[in-house]
Amino acid sequence: MLRKVCIVGGATTPFDYGPTGFESIEGGAAECVRETQRDIPEFSLRDIDLMIYSHFSVHFGHQLAAEWIIHDHLGLVGIPHYRVENGGNTGGSALYAAALAVMSGHHDVVGVVGWETMDSVSQSQGSEFIAMASDIRYELIVGGIYPIYYAAMANKWMKDNNVTEEDVASISAKNRNNAMDNPKAQWYRNEHKYITVEDVMNSRLISYPIKKYDCCLMSRGVAFVLVCSEEYAKKVNPDGYVTIDGMGLSSCTIRAGDRLNFPGWTERYGSGYPEMTEFGACRNAADQAYKMADIKNPLNEIDFGEIHDAFSTSEAQIYKALYLADENNIAQFLRDKTTHMYGEIPMNPGGGLMGYGHPVGATGLMSAIECFYQLSGMIPQKHLSKKTEVSDPECGIVNSHAGTGTSISNFIIRRV
Amino acid sequence: MNETVVLKRKDRIVKKPDFTEKKSYRPVNVKETGLSFIGHEISEDGNVMNQFFHYDQLYTIRHGWNSKFFKGLLEGKIWGTRCPKCGDTWVPVRTHCWNLDCNLEKTEWVEMPLNGKVHTWTVAGWSGRSSLKRLPIILVYAVIGKSKVAIANELHGIKPWDVEFEMSLKVVFKPEEDRIGAVTDFHFEPADGWEPSPIHQEKERIKELVEPVYKWVKTLK
Numbered sequence: 001m002l003r004k005v006c007i008v009g010g011a012t013t014p015f016d017y018g019p020t021g022f023e024s025i026e027g028g029a030a031e032c033v034r035e036t037q038r039d040i041p042e043f044s045l046r047d048i049d050l051m052i053y054s055h056f057s058v059h060f061g062h063q064l065a066a067e068w069i070i071h072d073h074l075g076l077v078g079i080p081h082y083r084v085e086n087g088g089n090t091g092g093s094a095l096y097a098a099a100l101a102v103m104s105g106h107h108d109v110v111g112v113v114g115w116e117t118m119d120s121v122s123q124s125q126g127s128e129f130i131a132m133a134s135d136i137r138y139e140l141i142v143g144g145i146y147p148i149y150y151a152a153m154a155n156k157w158m159k160d161n162n163v164t165e166e167d168v169a170s171i172s173a174k175n176r177n178n179a180m181d182n183p184k185a186q187w188y189r190n191e192h193k194y195i196t197v198e199d200v201m202n203s204r205l206i207s208y209p210i211k212k213y214d215c216c217l218m219s220r221g222v223a224f225v226l227v228c229s230e231e232y233a234k235k236v237n238p239d240g241y242v243t244i245d246g247m248g249l250s251s252c253t254i255r256a257g258d259r260l261n262f263p264g265w266t267e268r269y270g271s272g273y274p275e276m277t278e279f280g281a282c283r284n285a286a287d288q289a290y291k292m293a294d295i296k297n298p299l300n301e302i303d304f305g306e307i308h309d310a311f312s313t314s315e316a317q318i319y320k321a322l323y324l325a326d327e328n329n330i331a332q333f334l335r336d337k338t339t340h341m342y343g344e345i346p347m348n349p350g351g352g353l354m355g356y357g358h359p360v361g362a363t364g365l366m367s368a369i370e371c372f373y374q375l376s377g378m379i380p381q382k383h384l385s386k387k388t389e390v391s392d393p394e395c396g397i398v399n400s401h402a403g404t405g406t407s408i409s410n411f412i413i414r415r416v
Numbered sequence: 417m418n419e420t421v422v423l424k425r426k427d428r429i430v431k432k433p434d435f436t437e438k439k440s441y442r443p444v445n446v447k448e449t450g451l452s453f454i455g456h457e458i459s460e461d462g463n464v465m466n467q468f469f470h471y472d473q474l475y476t477i478r479h480g481w482n483s484k485f486f487k488g489l490l491e492g493k494i495w496g497t498r499c500p501k502c503g504d505t506w507v508p509v510r511t512h513c514w515n516l517d518c519n520l521e522k523t524e525w526v527e528m529p530l531n532g533k534v535h536t537w538t539v540a541g542w543s544g545r546s547s548l549k550r551l552p553i554i555l556v557y558a559v560i561g562k563s564k565v566a567i568a569n570e571l572h573g574i575k576p577w578d579v580e581f582e583m584s585l586k587v588v589f590k591p592e593e594d595r596i597g598a599v600t601d602f603h604f605e606p607a608d609g610w611e612p613s614p615i616h617q618e619k620e621r622i623k624e625l626v627e628p629v630y631k632w633v634k635t636l637k
Contacts, residue, residue, distance in 0.1 A: 019464055062469055128544035137477065137486075138508045141598055142569050144544035148555050149568070151538035156581065165621075205541030205625040207555075208576075212542075255508060257557045257566030260535065263515045276536055276557060276566065 005099040005244040006233035010369040011035035014184040015221035015357030017119045026073035028222030029113045042236040050107040051081040054094030054114030056360035059129040087133050091364020092400020092409030098227040108229045115222040116359035149404050151207035154313035157277035165209050167334040169200035171312040172213045175348045179355025181388040186217050186357035214312040216353035223365035240376035246412035248288025250281040256404040281408040282321035293412035303393040306367035308401035309352040349388040364400030371396040375415040481511045489601040492589040497523035507563045530587035532558040535566040539576040541629040552629045573605040577622035578612035
């Protein structure tokens with residue numbers, strides 16, 4: 001019998017770019033733990049029996065095994081630790097690892113710290129560093145940056161699904177405007193303005209059909225999540241803990257062009273899927289998570305989500321991969337603003353990667369933390385108002401996403 | 417005595433390549449200085465310090481079993497691979513078959529035709545630092561010959577707003593002396609006889625988005 005896995009607390013530093021955030025990763029990690037302790041005073045660092053570190057790129061960190069610096073700083077000598085790296089899905093994969101550790105019964109209280117310091121190089125250099133996770137022999141050298149690969153995938157997806165630039169621009173505006181209610185969000189701390197679909201449409205071309213405001217932010221930031229057994233959850237946060245009822249992790253090709261006819265996908269979903277347009281790994285990870293959590297109708301049974309909006313287009317593609325809409329109704333699903341705060345299934349009330357920010361190793365954890373806050377009724381104390389609080393949620397989805405859809409995890413999290 | 421025996425065995429097992437053909441096109445600014453602290457800054461209130469750390473290394477990409485593809489580019493050829501069991505063909509190449517039932521069968525090399533078809537495309541108005549001056553760039557994922565996968569590369573010889581899904585392409589190589597054995601040795605161009613369709617709403621929109629990019633690139637030093 002697998003053990004139930006719970007989340008009892010977590011916090012992030014403010015996400016930012018440049019010298020306005022926390023000035024050291026270990027200092028940021030310590031502050032995240034301190035904030036968690038303020039939320040759940042019964043939690044002590046002495047309770048932790050495993051630490052998992054979530055960090056994407058040594059290129060940004062200019063320090064191999066930087067987790068050793070953080071671990072040491074937190075005073076946790078003797079406690080086992082290791083780092084998880086899985087591209088943009090590093091945070092989701094670290095959460096997956098922590099959940100497995102608790103589920104197995106081998107560990108009871110697992111701390112997960114994620115971080116990225118993308119402001120250690122210029123923005124254009126940073127884009128190139130991230131793109132080194134694409135195949136440098138075939139793709140980096142011709143495309144150069146991820147938005148170009150995503151744009152090529154989205155261009156065809158939008159044509160195939162009758163989705164317009166305005167439809168996806170509405171997602172960009174939604175997430176940035178949600179972030180205006182979140183004091184830790186990079187958009188709130190810097191640009192600090194409400195935007196419209198028109199603003200998105202008028203922002204500069206990055207790669208057709210993606211414009212500047214269709215893209216997420218490049219960030220510095222740290223996050224901490226506390227994952228544990230139900231026994232421990234009942235001890236430290238009996239009224240506010242949530243459970244990870246379902247989880248799935250799946251993979252796809254590194255080069256987007258290699259998934260037109262991949263035998264592994266043809267076996268699972270028939271020929272012609274995921275093509276270069278759909279996120280097969282997202283669908284597969286959702287299938288696993290839904291099965292585990294006994295979700296039959298995701299649109300009805302899931303109340304909200306914190307998902308990986310690296311681009312407005314990819315958030316829309318993720319809706320479809322998660323079975324929230326299909327090719328017949330995805331365009332209308334977007335036009336109906338189904339995922340806005342007042343819609344049927346609000347997505348990224350915390351601001352997402354476009355509003356909160358995307359310090360890669362911390363991102364998936366940030367999504368899980370926002371999901372936890374919603375389910376445990378903490379939004380009024382963490383956001384500036386109740387505008388971005390989902391009404392009485394019972395079930396949320398967390399999605400973390402890497403490469404061109406190369407590794408994707410989904411988590412179904414429920415209030416107890 | 418023992419040492420001599422070991423060396424002989426090693427010689428027999430591993431044949432070390434003798435790199436007789438060498439070409440260097442290293443830019444002058446690659447200095448391979450390794451790791452060094454090269455400066456710092458301190459805020460006026462004295463509370464925050466930033467330090468500048470320089471890391472400059474030369475990497476060797478050892479193409480190993482993929483070498484024939486990259487060497488082929490120098491010769492103006494596109495090599496693909498094919499599984500002798502199931503017949504699937506790829507460019508970019510796979511040295512072992514992707515079909516689980518073929519149990520990682522080693523593939524064989526096949527020369528690909530120099531033509532293809534656009535699978536999907538985009539017009540980039542922004543890129544990594546090393547590509548900014550070439551903007552706007554039309555990037556296509558194209559299927560070469562009977563490949564089961566699409567390969568990304570630039571499309572030249574066409575206005576950014578005139579690209580179409582499924583359009584026929586030809587592979588065009590740079591002059592031999594300019595090739596470096598990388599996929600940038602070739603690009604795509606519309607197949608001979610291809611004509612753009614008349615201007616329509618989407619083309620107008622792309623034009624509107626791309627025009628500022630042309631202007632901005634002219635201001636780059």
